[in-house]
Amino acid sequence: MPETRIEFSEVVGRRVRLGSWEDQKISTYRKIAENIEAGDWDSAADLADYFTDEANVCFSLYRQWINDLRGFLRDSGASAEEVEAIDADVQSKLTCPDGREWNPHRHWDQYRTEQRQLLASIYREQPAEALENLAAMKETWRQTHDRDVDHTYGLMSAIQERHGAQGIADMYQRVLVPLFSWRYNKFDIDQHPWDEGLETLMLVACEAMRGHLVGPERTGDFELVETDDRFVLRFDPCGSGQRTVRGDWIEDTPARMDPPYNWDVAKEEASWNHFTKGVCLYCAHCIVLMEELPIDRFGYPVRVIDPPVYPDTDRDPDARQKCQWQMFKDPTQVPEEYYLRVGRTKPDRFGSSNFDAPELPDAGALGMPGTG
Template sequence: MERKELDRLGLRLEDEIQAALGAGDRQRALELTSGLAKEYVLMHKGLRQVLELLLPWVEQTFRNGQTALATEITQAIEAGDQEQATSLLERRTEQHRDVHDIVLRFWTELMGYVYRQHGDAQLYAMHQHLADQLRPAFDKWEGLPVGEFVRQSAFLLKSHLGNLTVTEDDEKFTLRQDPCGSGGRLLRAGEYEGPRPLARVEAAQPITFGRPGFQIYCSHCAVWNNLATIDWYGHPQWVHTPPERPDDPCIIHIYKQAASIPAEHYERLGRKKPAAEA
């Protein structure tokens, strides 16, 4: 290769365009802009492919590890070795926590990227896109008797490894997470502070339950379990009171009758309670 071509191989389009502009060659700069839209997209395509190939492998490795630990725990209990069983139970949970928190942080960082680079509307669109893909699961929830819905909700929430208590009164079930094992643990761990903080959604709006400076992870709850289900079924499935401060619990109410859901909850989501539910 000629030296000129070798020198160009290490240059990104941005460098070449800046050099052309610096040399007063506007025509050359304009010619180079034809490749701008695709230059970095190719890298992102490759990164996506890596994740698509890697995540199923990681999941299967995790499944194998959990199966092996379950067998070892059973054997320890059968042998009367309580100390070993306890140690293995803790290891099993730690194995889950490690990968859970890695994926959770990555997902939350992606939310922050979408919000910072593309704005509030695209953050909402991201959450709605995922909700739409997951709608069959929400449809199944909608068809459950309320007691079974509470059981399945509790199983999901406690699998995030927070502290969950469930109570019942005449009109609703209350699921109190102190902390929530996903967004609440991020908040208590100080992940929204420090040199590389997770993003907060600055403007009060429906995806923040009407709060300013809202922790971005929890914005998906406003869409998945509230705004999307209001659009689909006429009511939220989970009525949230997310934490404002790190030491606050996250409260979820599951109402026995949608008509009992307070109008105020719809209003903080920028909606009105449907007349049929009023």
């Protein structure tokens, strides 16, 4: 098995999973299973503990997003009673597979209990029990993650229904600018060398998508290709936005644009959807966060995004869409076509000192959870 290490990273500022890029594309879930089957109990325990680090990035982020989305509805004219009714309607569609009413904190507690059971079976060197506990833990996390995504998406749909495309653009300024300040401002070549920035960008990208449990089996495995000038990551599907567009093949539920959900996709052409109708409202956050905000502040996108477009129901692996991220080894060499589709022009100078962007909020004071 390729070398995998859990260590503190000076560039990221916390512990991360280290190893070659070929190793990074293998899910932590799969690495745990491989180590259990090989009897490498110490490595299995380290990775089982780290799996929660990956999951908690997402869980913490959605706690912020859901509150911000509710707040945006209130600040945009909805009464407290209207926001409560919108939220209740969304949550009524998030029933758990066993019929229970959705409660994110209860499900997270169940996940943590199952993680402790996994660690106990690893410490006791019980491979059959450990693999069974691993599968249960991952499935509980998938259910938790996916219902948080649905919750955010239902609220986003309500925002577009009331305020149109401009409402989505305004909403993302509220939701994403603090996150950009916390996580993405470090990719300014005027402040940090790009070789350091690119390593950080790749590490948090791989970590986040493993945490989102990308892939058709929802294990967190993805495709990673390195070329002379860029890294390309592909997800089939992304566990958040693309599952929303494609539908949940694990629970056999439809795309969230179809009944019983009936939530919106982009209806108007705008820079935040690459001037393309049918892009899901959740997927648009990647365009805003990774393309628009850094272009306007640094002169280049930190990642180039190719999101899926609704509908995406083809189960043929050679025909269905894949979400794609591209990260360039030299950010100043991103082709101009990627600027044009967000309504920008490629500049001839790069770095924040060349742009008069509004001051960002203090990331240290915000205590943001951060994500890829």
